[in-house]
Amino acid sequence: xxxxxxxxxxxxxxxxxxxxxxxxxxxxxxxxxxxxxxxxxxxxxxxxxxxxxxxxxxxxxxxxxxxxxxxxxxxxxxxxxxxxxxxxxxxxxxxxxxxxxxxxxxxxxxxxxxxxxxxxxxxxxxxxxxxxxxxxxxxxxxxxxxxxxxxxxxxxxxxxxxxxxxxxxxxxxxxxxxxxxxxxxxxxxxxxxxxxxxxxxxxxxxxxxxxxxxxxxxxxxxxxxxxxxxxxxxxxxxxxxxxxxxxxxxxxxxxxxxx
Amino acid sequence: xxxxxxxxxxxxxxxxxxxxxxxxxxxxxxxxxxxxxxxxxxxxxxxxxxxxxxxxxxxxxxxxxxxxxxxxxxxxxxxxxxxxxxxxxxxxxxxxxxxxxxxxxxxxxxxxxxxxxxxxxxxxxxxxxxxxxxxxxxxxxxxxxxxxxxxxxxxxxxxxxxxxxxxxxxxxxxxxxxxxxxxxxxxxxxxxxxxxxxxxxxxxxxxxxxxxxxxxxxxxxxxxxxxxxxxxxxxxxxxxxxxxxxxxxxxxxxxxxxxxxxxxxxxxxxxxxxxxxxxxxxxxxxxxxxxxxxxxxxxxxxxxxxxxxxxxxxxxxxxxxxxxxxxxxxxx
Ligand SMILES: Nc1ncnc2c1ncn2[C@@H]1O[C@H](COP(=O)(O)OP(=O)(O)OP(=O)(O)O)[C@@H](O)[C@H]1O
Ligand SMILES: [Mg+2]
Numbered sequence: 084x085x086x087x088x089x090x091x092x093x094x095x096x097x098x099x100x101x102x103x104x105x106x107x108x109x110x111x112x113x114x115x116x117x118x119x120x121x122x123x124x125x126x127x128x129x130x131x132x133x134x135x136x137x138x139x140x141x142x143x144x145x146x147x148x149x150x151x152x153x154x155x156x157x158x159x160x161x162x163x164x165x166x167x168x169x170x171x172x173x174x175x176x177x178x179x180x181x182x183x184x185x186x187x188x189x190x191x192x193x194x195x196x197x198x199x200x201x202x203x204x205x206x207x208x209x210x211x212x213x214x215x216x217x218x219x220x221x222x223x224x225x226x227x228x229x230x231x232x233x234x235x236x237x238x239x240x241x242x243x244x245x246x247x248x249x250x251x252x253x254x255x256x257x258x259x260x261x262x263x264x265x266x267x268x269x270x271x272x273x274x275x276x277x278x279x280x281x282x283x284x285x286x287x288x289x290x291x292x293x294x295x296x297x298x299x300x301x302x303x304x305x306x307x308x309x310x311x312x313x314x315x316x317x318x319x320x321x322x323x324x325x326x327x328x329x330x331x332x333x334x335x336x337x338x339x340x341x342x
Numbered sequence: 343x344x345x346x347x348x349x350x351x352x353x354x355x356x357x358x359x360x361x362x363x364x365x366x367x368x369x370x371x372x373x374x375x376x377x378x379x380x381x382x383x384x385x386x387x388x389x390x391x392x393x394x395x396x397x398x399x400x401x402x403x404x405x406x407x408x409x410x411x412x413x414x415x416x417x418x419x420x421x422x423x424x425x426x427x428x429x430x431x432x433x434x435x436x437x438x439x440x441x442x443x444x445x446x447x448x449x450x451x452x453x454x455x456x457x458x459x460x461x462x463x464x465x466x467x468x469x470x471x472x473x474x475x476x477x478x479x480x481x482x483x484x485x486x487x488x489x490x491x492x493x494x495x496x497x498x499x500x501x502x503x504x505x506x507x508x509x510x511x512x513x514x515x516x517x518x519x520x521x522x523x524x525x526x527x528x529x530x531x532x533x534x535x536x537x538x539x540x541x542x543x544x545x546x547x548x549x550x551x552x553x554x555x556x557x558x559x560x561x562x563x564x565x566x567x568x569x570x571x572x573x574x575x576x577x578x579x580x581x582x583x584x585x586x587x588x589x590x591x592x593x594x595x596x597x598x599x600x601x602x603x604x605x606x607x608x609x610x611x612x613x614x615x616x617x618x619x620x621x622x623x624x625x626x627x628x629x630x631x632x633x634x635x636x637x638x639x640x641x642x643x644x645x646x647x648x649x650x651x652x653x654x655x656x657x658x659x660x661x662x663x664x665x666x667x668x669x670x671x672x673x674x
Contacts, residue, residue: 089465090464090465091465093462093465093466093467094462094463094464094465096462097459097462097463098462098463101455101459171448172448175446175447175448175449176442176444176446177446177447177448179412179442179446180446180447180456180459180460180463180507181463182411182412183410183411183412183435183438183440184435184460184463184464184511185432185433185435185436185463185464185465186463186464186465187432337414341411341412341413341414342372342373342407342412342413342414
């Protein structure tokens with residue numbers, strides 16, 4: 084991608100700023116619920132039930148699930164931020180404000196994804212702070228951890244953007260999170276190690292992309308993983324790039340933005 | 343996409359500037375199969391105040407949508423100040439400002455944010471954007487409401503907010519899709535004055551409207567579009583000259599029992615003190631008044647029965663309809 088010239092940077096900054104102000108303005112809908120939900124997970128699964136489970140992967144159960152719970156919050160918040168914000172822009176038609184301007188469409192995509200990543204990381208940070216109260220959090224490889232979480236957030240922000248391009252009603256905005264994203268994250272090894280699963284379920288679980296991100300993140304923090312850390316990082320990064328390219332192609336074909 | 347032949351370019355030695363907008367053979371068939379534009383060609387000179395008229399569903403908004411890049415054309419070419427829109431869409435967008443027919447801002451944001459963000463999309467830095475927002479929101483009487491939620495503005499204020507937003511990057515060509523729909527008379531007139539000033543300062547303006555009075559008082563050039571085709575494209579004066587017969591209404595000082603018989607004029611009695619007279623363009627009214635005077639009929643006042651442009655509009659669009667074999671025009 085060619086370096087962004089000054090006007091494009093101004094446009095990008097405008098979009099990112101607007102996106103951040105949007106989720107901060109409605110923080111009761113955007114920041115508070117994940118903090119509460121994830122606290123409940125940590126208390127109920129981690130503390131109450133976890134104390135009876137004992138260890139998993141050589142760690143206390145609550146320490147084992149904490150990275151997964153953080154990742155779950157990052158994934159759902161990145162996705163839902165972009166899908167609702169960009170669908171809102173299409174629905175109320177203020178996406179036209181950007182479309183009639185000289186801002187390249189790729190900059191619009193970048194701006195929305197950056198907004199989603201910011202919310203994802205902010206919620207991730209909030210949940211991490213909460214988790215520190217209950218669990219013994221460590222970060223074995225900080226750089227790797229940050230790389231996985233940023234790429235995951237990028238990947239799901241972009242997925243949310245693509246969802247918004249195809250959505251025709253507000254129902255279409257919640258279908259994917261409810262019927263695809265939630266099952267994938269629950270089955271993605273947030274609460275258990277896939278080693279516990281018998282075949283064929285284990286192989287099936289390994290086809291779930293979320294498993295790679297959760298385990299990559301867990302590797303970065305705890306140093307344990309069901310998946311090779313290199314594979315996890317490459318897969319997450321590869322998928323993020325692939326979706327960004329797909330979103331760009333769709334935009335250039337006018338899908339969801341031009342009649 | 344097939345490459346598009348460049349529009350006829352004026353020879354380099356010519357001093358004539360390229361038109362602000364040149365549209366050639368523009369066609370649009372929506373995915374539904376509906377043909378909204380069936381080969382529209384149009385030129386708007388730099389500095390003009392141009393009216394685009396047409397009944398509901400004629401294709402006005404579709405044409406505007408294509409020019410500003412919101413609607414994908416099926417065929418045809420567009421040049422803005424000589425720049426080909428297919429080849430350099432971003433350069434074209436930078437020169438265009440557009441006020442859409444329907445509200446399309448985020449109703450949860452404030453007018454100030456809406457206008458400043460729009461400037462941002464054009465690459466204008468915040469300090470400049472804020473100064474411009476103050477100027478244009480101020481000129482349109484919205485500065486006091488700059489922090490309100492846009493949702494809470496009245497309908498007329500929303501329209502003016504969209505005008506301020508369209509001007510923030512100071513476009514060379516301003517396109518307004520029914521800028522005064524649903525706006526009260528006083529506000530409409532102040533919007534007209536504002537647009538006239540903008541035009542006088544060098545901005546080319548194209549507007550669509552259903553108020554023919556608006557087109558007649560503001561615009562020197564006019565095109566009428568119907569069923570996706572241009573049915574008339576000329577300057578206002580020669581267009582009005584096409585109107586051969588005008589109907590006048592006369593208010594009488596004293597009641598009249600039957601219509602006076604005046605040779606050469608069709609006179610109808612509407613009620614005891616009102617007459618209607620059809621007058622041919624080259625006929626004049628002198629002889630009419632002479633005859634009325636001789637008959638002892640004293641006339642208090644006289645006016646056109648309808649707006650002259652309106653009469654012409656109905657006729658032109660009606661003719662189009664007849665030629666189309668009475669194709670249903672939809673509700674008016
Ligand atoms: N997105 C769309 N998909 C399908 N058909 C459309 C779409 N937009 C407009 N049309 C159709 O195209 C035709 C032209 O519509 P357009 O909005 O351009 O008319 P208009 O001249 O602006 O009318 P009005 O004066 O009512 O605003 C209409 O028949 C309309 O129903
Ligand atoms: Mg219209």
